Amino acid sequence: MPYVNIRITxxxxxxxxxxxLIRGATQLLADVLxxxxxxxxxxxxxxxxxxxxxxxxxTTERRKAGR
Amino acid sequence: MPYVNIRITxxxxxxxxxxxLIRGATQLLADVLxxxxxxxxxxxxxxxxxxxxxxxxxTTERRKAGR
Amino acid sequence: MPYVNIRITxxxxxxxxxxxLIRGATQLLADVLxxxxxxxxxxxxxxxxxxxxxxxxxTTERRKAGR
Amino acid sequence: MPYVNIRITxxxxxxxxxxxLIRGATQLLADVLxxxxxxxxxxxxxxxxxxxxxxxxxTTERRKAGR
Amino acid sequence: MPYVNIRITxxxxxxxxxxxLIRGATQLLADVLxxxxxxxxxxxxxxxxxxxxxxxxxTTERRKAGR
Amino acid sequence: MPYVNIRITxxxxxxxxxxxLIRGATQLLADVLxxxxxxxxxxxxxxxxxxxxxxxxxTTERRKAGR
Numbered sequence: 001m002p003y004v005n006i007r008i009t010x011x012x013x014x015x016x017x018x019x020x021l022i023r024g025a026t027q028l029l030a031d032v033l034x035x036x037x038x039x040x041x042x043x044x045x046x047x048x049x050x051x052x053x054x055x056x057x058x059t060t061e062r063r064k065a066g067r
Numbered sequence: 068m069p070y071v072n073i074r075i076t077x078x079x080x081x082x083x084x085x086x087x088l089i090r091g092a093t094q095l096l097a098d099v100l101x102x103x104x105x106x107x108x109x110x111x112x113x114x115x116x117x118x119x120x121x122x123x124x125x126t127t128e129r130r131k132a133g134r
Numbered sequence: 135m136p137y138v139n140i141r142i143t144x145x146x147x148x149x150x151x152x153x154x155l156i157r158g159a160t161q162l163l164a165d166v167l168x169x170x171x172x173x174x175x176x177x178x179x180x181x182x183x184x185x186x187x188x189x190x191x192x193t194t195e196r197r198k199a200g201r
Numbered sequence: 202m203p204y205v206n207i208r209i210t211x212x213x214x215x216x217x218x219x220x221x222l223i224r225g226a227t228q229l230l231a232d233v234l235x236x237x238x239x240x241x242x243x244x245x246x247x248x249x250x251x252x253x254x255x256x257x258x259x260t261t262e263r264r265k266a267g268r
Numbered sequence: 269m270p271y272v273n274i275r276i277t278x279x280x281x282x283x284x285x286x287x288x289l290i291r292g293a294t295q296l297l298a299d300v301l302x303x304x305x306x307x308x309x310x311x312x313x314x315x316x317x318x319x320x321x322x323x324x325x326x327t328t329e330r331r332k333a334g335r
Numbered sequence: 336m337p338y339v340n341i342r343i344t345x346x347x348x349x350x351x352x353x354x355x356l357i358r359g360a361t362q363l364l365a366d367v368l369x370x371x372x373x374x375x376x377x378x379x380x381x382x383x384x385x386x387x388x389x390x391x392x393x394t395t396e397r398r399k400a401g402r
Contacts, residue, residue, distance in 0.1 A: 001322045003137055003175055003275040004293075007244060008301065015117045017300050019128065022120030024296040029274070032288045033281055039322065041137055041175060042120035043074060045112075045246075050216045053223030053243035054269045054307065061220065068188045070141040070338055070376055073163070080167055082251045086262065087166045089254030092138075095158040099151050100142065106188065108338055108376055109254035110208060112246075121135045121173065141378060149318045153329065156321030176321035177275060179313075179380075184350045187357030187377035195354065202389045204271055204309055207364070208338040214368055221367045226339075229359040233352050234343065240389065242271055242309055255336045255374065283385045287396065290388030310388035311342060313380075 001039045002029045009059050010046035018044050068106045069096045076126050077113035085111050135173045136163045143193050144180035152178050202240045203230045210260050211247035219245050269307045270297045277327050278314035286312050336374045337364045344394050345381035353379050 004025045013021075022042045029035040049059035057065075071092045080088075089109045096102040116126035124132075138159045147155075156176045163169040183193035191199075205226045214222075223243045230236040250260035258266075272293045281289075290310045297303040317327035325333075339360045348356075357377045364370040384394035392400075 001175060001277070001320065001327070003177065005273040005275075006297070007271040007273075008297075008303070009269070013301055015125070015127065018117050019120075019125045020300045021296065022125055023123050024300065025272075025293065026120065026123040028289065028292040028296065029276075032285050032292065033276065035276070038122045039173070040120075040122065041135060043114055043137065044118040044120075045114075046118065047244055047246075050219050051245040051247065052269065053220075053227065053241075053245075055239045055241065056224050056227040058216070058220045058223055059269070060216065068143070068186065068193070068376060070378065071159075072139040072141075074137040074139075075163075075167065075169070076135070082259070082261065084166050085251050086254075086259050088162065089259055090257050091162040091166065092159065093254065093257040095155065095162065096140070096142075099154045099158065100147055102142070105256045106374070107254075107256065108336060110248055110338065111252040111254075112248075113252065119135065126135070149326070149328065152318050153321075153326050156326055157324050160321065160324040172323045174321075174323065177315055178319040178321075179315075180319065181378055181380075184353050185379040185381065187354075187361065187375075187379075189373045189375065190358050190361040192350070192354050192357055194350065202309060202344070202387065202394070204311065204342040205360075206340040206342075208340075209364075209368065209370070210336070218367050222363065225363040225367065226360065229356065229363065230341070230343075233355045233359065234348055236343070240307070242269060244271065253336065260336070283393070283395065286385050287388075287393050290393055291391050294388065294391040306390045308388075308390065311382055312386040312388075313382075314386065 002035050004042045005045065007045045007047060009049050009052045011049065013046065069102050071109045072112065074112045074114060076116050076119045078116065080113065136169050138176045139179065141179045141181060143183050143186045145183065147180065203236050205243045206246065208246045208248060210250050210253045212250065214247065270303050272310045273313065275313045275315060277317050277320045279317065281314065337370050339377045340380065342380045342382060344384050344387045346384065348381065
């Protein structure tokens with residue numbers, strides 16, 4: 001019954017990539033802790049670059065500065 | 068001052084239903100723990116079906132397979 | 135497959151009350167949105183009163199001031 | 202490496218204000234706990250007023266009632 | 269700069285297993301989305317079995333019933 | 336009615352420092368967005384160093400390696 005929340009900036013992750021993240025996270029919990037994949041929940045939040053800050057800057061600012 | 072976060076897939080919950088969830092969750096905390104409804108926060112997150120995984124599959128995949 | 139996170143201060147909620155919150159939240163989602171109780175996850179976080187702030191004060195401060 | 206999640210209703214916060222929140226939260230953790238700004242993550246979630254409940258009402262309902 | 273939050277019941281995960289979850293989640297985001305491991309945050313929350321509900325029951329209740 | 340969640344490693348933050356974080360975060364939202372301090376919730380989660388990963392390592396591992 002694990003719950004995994006993956007938070008990333010909204011920068012073009014495809015449906016296939018998100019499906020891959022979901023499979024990968026579910027498998028990781030099965031492999032490491034023996035958790036039952038059938039009751040594992042994985043939720044991906046895609047956040048607007050204006051709304052994600054790292055090192056005191058928004059991602060929009062960082063991208064403009066080539067970071 | 069409780070905080071309740073309800074995460075569901077974005078599959079057509081109406082404004083009236085969301086208001087009902089908010090009332091219900093607020094009442095539940097008042098009934099069970101005597102929490103003051105006037106300072107209870109309830110936030111509903113609606114998640115894209117591509118972004119919600121269960122049993123290793125996205126909800127989009129599960130809906131296509133009739134699950 | 136909903137996920138509900140209930141955050142409250144750690145002020146003596148009993149195991150029975152927490153079970154009641156879990157049943158109540160699960161039932162609420164079934165009643166309002168027709169969600170399947172068998173795949174509903176409810177997680178209760180109990181937070182130290184020093185760590186929960188409301189109106190700019192910690193809960194410990196508020197309790198000392200009779201709020 | 203702190204992670205700060207700021208959840209507000211979606212009611213017109215500008216990019217500049219969100220950048221200000223990110224700088225302010227990052228600085229707060231540096232000032233109070235000496236945390237390294239270069240590894241501080243701040244994420245702002247803007248929630249639809251229909252989805253944010255306070256005192257048992259949605260924000261949409263509260264705004265209509267002048268609260 | 270991804271943030272991954274893994275929530276599991278507190279049922280004996282070892283420090284080594286948690287380190288393995290952290291490495292695995294970090295690698296998953298690098299592999300699938302090309303995210304920089306050096307700025308990936310992974311936080312594991314271990315939740316008391318009385319506080320984790322699935323299918324309307326606490327984990328404590330489920331374990332007693334052999335589920 | 337904002338909700339701010341500050342997540343830090345459990346490494347000795349005092350009650351006074353946590354009160355300071357709560358006041359600071361509440362004031363930040365008042366200053367930047369004009370939010371009403373009286374309904375602002377700030378919750379601090381302190382996470383075990385074994386449970387907080389950065390750059391693929393647990394904080395326990397990083398501290399041992401002097402990072």
